[in-house]
Amino acid sequence: MEPTARTAVPGHGDLPLPTPVTIDALLTAQEERFARLDRLLPPAPSPEPGEAVNAALPDGTRVAAVVTHQRTEPGMPSWLWSAADTYELQPVVGHTGAAGMDAVLRAFRHWLDRVNDRGPDTAATVIWPSRDVECARVFLDHGLQPLTVTAVRKPTTVRAPSLTVNIRPALASDEDAVVELAMAEVRYSANVGAALLRAEAERTRRASLAGRLGMTDDVWVAERDGMVIGLAETAIVANTPTARTRRQLPIGLWGYVNCLSVLPGARGAGIGQQLMAVVHNHFAGHRTSGYFLHYNPPNPLSSVFWPRQGYRPLWTQWEVRPAGGMR
Incomplete structure (x- = not known):
């Protein structure tokens, strides 16, 4: 966010x-x-x-x-x-x-x-x-x-689990699959947190993702049998004395996770953990000060998953x- x-x-x-x-x-x-x-x-x-x-x-x-x-x-x-x-x-x-x-x-x-x-x-x-x-x-x-909550994690590498999926940067050809995964996250979060399922939701998410696919290495997908079933939308954020994030984080370079989503039928198989292992090691390669993200405490999946990935609350909204x- x-x-x-x-x-x-x-x-x-x-x-x-x-x-x-x-x-x-x-x-x-x-x-x-x-x-x-x-x-x-x-x-x-x-x-x-x-x-x-x-x-x-x-x-x-x-x-x-x-x-x-x-x-x-x-x-x-x-x-x-x-x-x-x-x-x-x-x-x-x-x-x-x-x-x-x-x-x-x-x-x-x-x-x-x-x-x-x-x-x-x-x-x-x-x-x-x-x-x-x-x-x-x-x-x-x-x-x-x-x-x-704004949650933070120390900048450490992760021993990658045995991969059961192919994890790679998203391509322009993945746009429809990526938007589907982003919308799955919005629909779920609308029931358990601050997200709102507005009429413009799909158009807004497509616009925020489309220009980045195939152009950067901050959108990752998990693929199994040729089908994209998982998404990690990330960024490297420079927290400078003039950045708005300076109000919540120490100055430095931070890895940011905006969205992690796995298709409903593929959840529970460790795909999210595999995606985050790749993402965390990618962040570590940039010598970041730490990693941060936002999640909803009422979300029964996020409130368990993210602490297991080493994140803990810093600020609560x-x-x-x-x-x-x-x-």
């Missing part, structure tokens, strides 16, 4: 952020908290431009957040996993933990009431370190669900759809 740009939501907030000194202090404390939670987390990022949300704890401690608005249109890759209008809360709560998060989520709930965007194709989200279980309880209490369903 590729990130998309956010835009500010004008005209709905009337409280300024705390002074820069206060924000700097909150960010410093938040960075210290993140470092204690998980050594792989990058420095706590400053919020993106958006609408200020403020709150205070009973002892007078101030916390803050910024709300950004993402508008997704048909034809954009994120149209298949994002609501048309997504309101993301970016908390700056320092060391206050659950108490501070509860305060900014209450303020966010009031902010959403003022916006009054309760359409069915809306969402409210917060992306937060997966290991912060103290705040996880707060998210659940406010009606948010852990729909997506907590979400409620429609946005008005937040408590």
